[in-house]
Amino acid sequence: MSEQQQIASQGVFITLEGSEGVGKSTNLAFIEQWLTEQGHQPIVTREPGGTPMAEEVRELLLAPREENVSEKAELLLMFAARAQHLDSKIKPALAQGRCVVSDRFTDATYAYQGYARGVNLDWIGQLETLVQEDLRPDLTILLDVSIEVAMQRVSMRGEMDRFEREKAEFFEKVRQGYLARAAAEPERFAVIDAGQPLESVKADIAAALDAFFSSASTNTSRSAKNARLNG
Incomplete structure (x- = not known):
């Protein structure tokens, strides 16, 4: 079995x-x-959503409404959709050795519900586990x-969902939440400057992906070598 096959x-x-x-949509493609x-034959999905039931929860979460949405209700709906998404799509695909790419996951919950909404981060951690x-x-x-750049881009869209209607202060907290997550786990995160020209953004993403798979290949080789030495 080749190293790439072992990783897959x-x-x-x-x-x-x-x-x-x-620019997530463009760069996801x-x-x-x-x-x-x-x-790598990727399976591309998104959160909240990814399965029929989770997509219904997504509609509940994103729909603008006059009723004030409880922060706890929002948090629990996010994880309800995630539980369905994981059990129905992500875990089975990973078990088959597939490469799964998700447009947002739990880091978004920490950034949006935790840092921006002010929900206790420990609660999010407990639900994550x-x-x-x-x-x-x-x-x-x-x-x-x-x-500033992000809000300019959002303003050029059509009708905005419930989250997109939040003020700049909210999104600054989201951004800082993401950066805090990245600083805490630098080995997992690749932070890309999305204010660059698109081709430069793509080049940086390609470099991050290449570095990740090269590292994974090296680790796989080392594991296989150690297994042979210890066998």
Whole structure:
């Protein structure tokens, strides 16, 4: 079995994170293309959502409404959708050795519900353990851009959802939450300057992906070598 096949057989979980207006949709398509060209056969999904039931929860979460949405209700709905997403799609795909790429995951919950809404981070951690057990992303690509640029991009969209209607102060807290997460786990995060020209952003993403898979290949080789030496 080749090193690339050994990596693939383990399943790889990649997440793409960032606030509104960072260009996730465009760069998600690029990541899918890059992985496909490298032979990884990615499964691309999103949060909240990813399965029929989770998509229904997404609609509940994003729909603008006059009723004030409880922060706890929002948090629990996020994890309810995530639980369904994990059990129905992500875990089975990883078990088959597939490469799963998710547009947002639990880091978004820490950034949006934790840092921006002010929900207790320990509560999020407890729900993370309950729903995910020991499953965490192998690589998280964080697209980062100034709030001024992000808000300019969001303002050019059509009708905005409930989150997109938040004020700049909210999104600054989201951004700082993401950066705090990245600083705490630098081995997992690749922070990309999304304020660059698109081609430069793509080049940086490609470099991060290449570095990740090269490192994974090296670690796989070392593990196989150690197994032979100890066998």
